[in-house]
Amino acid sequence: MTRARTAARGARTRRLAVLATMVVLAGVAPFPAAESAPAATDPGCAGLAQLEIPSSVMSLPTSGGRVSSASVTTSVVSGQTIEYCQIDADLFPVDPAAPDIKMRADLPYGWNRKAMMFGGGGYNGTIPDLTSNVPFGPADQPAPLARRYATFASDSGHQQNPAVLPTLDGSFGANDEALTNFAAGDALKKTLDASLFLIRHAYHTKSAEVYFAGGSTGGREALNVAQRWPTAFDGVISAYPAWNNLSEILDLGYLAQVLSRPGAFPGVEKQTLLYNSVITACDGLDGVTDKVVSNWSNCRFDPRALRCIGGIDAGPACLSDAQITAVTAMSSPFRWPYRIASGETGYPGFPFLSGADMRTPFLGFGTTAPADPMPVTSGYGLQFWDQWVKYFLTRDSRYNSLGVDPRNPGKWLDRISDLSTIEDRNNADLGPFARAGGKLILLHGAADELVSPSSTSDYYERVRDVLGAGPTRAFLRYYVVPGANHANFGTPAFAAGWDSLSALERWVENGQPPANPVVADVSHNRTRPLCEYPAWPRYRAGDPNSAASFTCTR
Template identity: 70%
Template structure:
């Protein structure tokens, strides 16, 4: 675990920050221009690194660097570090999203973070991140460029998380050269960044003091197989429910399940209690007769999306399936970038198909077959034929599924897990599975010492579009308090960033039940445990 300053030194440092003008309060960039980063500074193999640019402002120092690959055919890892003058003595690493390929915004908030609190950089954190070891090409959505997957080193940097540790080590080297030795180091990421967050706790348990993992795609290969399965189903003739039918399904589920939590407020807070049957929307004789009903092929598609997908062959990671998506529990699949998309999958893959379908397309072309002309609809995840061995090999890289977090727990690490119950792209059922695996290995008591898991009703993937509930919670302050004092989050409250309302943030498996009073006030709800 990173070294912690003694309490007295910490207090003195804090006092100094209060009485010293910001321009003199922290370390600067002097001596960082153009320096080399030795390969020995990183615990994983690299070709070393080099600072490519240093930018100075009155309030911070920004350093850009390239970390060079071992394979000369592999792209570099491009990383960035921002060190504020009014430094608080701590550091934060941000994870990426999708296929990465760009450096995250270092001025951003943590995933599902609050709107009324400063960002980590504004709080005085030294913040750093990387593009995970490749640079996205000129595509419509940079995070959907998987072309780097043809190179083994670039693939491991991204999928196995190697770039995360290399970036962390290089950033610590630069901070120390600047005279800044962080007392605590945190990691925050969502989606792919959530997988990276869990990966650092798994693989390098002493590298970070605390981790925020939001909607984590930890079993990436397994999810991709499910996405491929669904892509092929939605591509069948007459199987794709268009935007009007998606709206019909969403409203029907909302009407059937919204009040199960004691109040009708367009948020399904008890998703596990939702029992809507899409057959209630069946068109006469199962034929497609218009936007006011679902045909039999469309019902089959909707049912497949909400059902677990199992493959009948072993893979190296040991995973056997993916739990499906909670589309029948309030997710609004009309979110253009996520969800169903507006047109069915095809080859070539339309830009108007769902994010997950395009993710599958890139994976087939560049990870699996390494043939950019390969038809993604020609690969059947249930019976992959000649690609079965390659799928197994990739699973060992992409499924970051070691749930034995005992070393992280024993080192004093703290983990906050967050997920939206209406996530259209990464299933919260998968995160629930991961948390249960941790409990099965470590037991309830040890798990409770370092892990908290919260499911936010109505929240979708990364607050994209107009979710029923746009989650905002100051998880960073909660993590700081837990790390510094040993006090875990107590009765946390989450805010809807799009509406003036709050809800209790219930530790899974509890959910917020309305008990009376102002429906926009968290005090009017109680965390309800599921029925036995």
């Protein structure tokens, strides 16, 4: 057994010992009947219905919880028919005005003694699909539940209003406990503790390994659990993480103001013009023309090359001066001239000049300029800003979000600073996670139009600066996927698919780090080497659809 593996085993033992001590001191049996029953791979589903979840099994304050339903369910997952016990439960808040945390656990028959927690997306508000794969997961490998993982997740402590677009309902932010459950990630630990309690009840034994996977908000949650609870998870997959959420929101607010100026918004045809122009300028920098900008770090395109004569809008074949200003603002770093408590000073901007796929405008510009009220056809990030202003910042649902200037927030500065301490999950000292044996796989698409890949690169570089290059590489791998956008939404140039879970399992359980990984484009039947940042795949010779024809280059 490797030293890291031994450390990981020790961390899990300590975690469970602390949990057991907490519940014994509270005067309740930690796992009723578990010690007297043999370990099982089939869940005792019938015994879980209406089970009380004591508050003492959760390390953060709650009023306890209760299983609302437990039923044997059958689903086709990754082409397999999987039988499992589906458990729905409510975790009760301390503040009676706060909503419950609604959680679910799917406990399979033939359990492999591993557990997987899924992160959410956007403002959350719904329980993630526990039968799904990990972010950027492969099309030809089974999802965790099909591998007989026990899977679990929650809505992060509030319920989505069905009248609002999915993951874009921020109204819960008016309640402090609900806000902390979501933004600070308190619901993650409460859900984890409750789920491990249920797993122990169902199988009469603990999980051998516990993993976490999430993208976007879920990616921030993945980094959050590694930062705040370094012994809780053995391995973490964090994809396109919105880790500095407050900082990104300030940039989105600035862009909302820029795009709302008269004549500044580029319509879909102009967005397509911009995208095609970037591809033409940068596609061949990696040695092959394939509609994928692999050499993303050297892609340069000046939108003034598309300037209309005299800078006046003359139709879809050019950009006006106002539109050039807006496009440049979106792809440029945004800095604010004041201090916030998280210590962040800016956001790096979005890669619209690096080959981002303008065929998915909802995630980027949208199809309609921002306004008050905010149109549902404006970009996702602009609607995210609008909800944040109304419910997180001002707590006034009628407030005009375009009336808050992120460059000069005036009376809102103190509130912004306070929110930064819970929304920017920016602790770069992952040493405790590494020393506990934890392993982290970090992924981002180079053409992400919603969360900047430069932001993830920034976080990785901070970790490396704190811990050193060698110690960082001993527990963390970071990959940028050329052509991949946010969550493979719409029609990306490269729809990424990689079996990161198997790679993480080998690393955690056998001490074998990822070696020469290959990522597939699940939409175009081609592969590329998955290069460790800051390397990118350069074409050498041979079949341009084969990873073997490329080499990772710095």
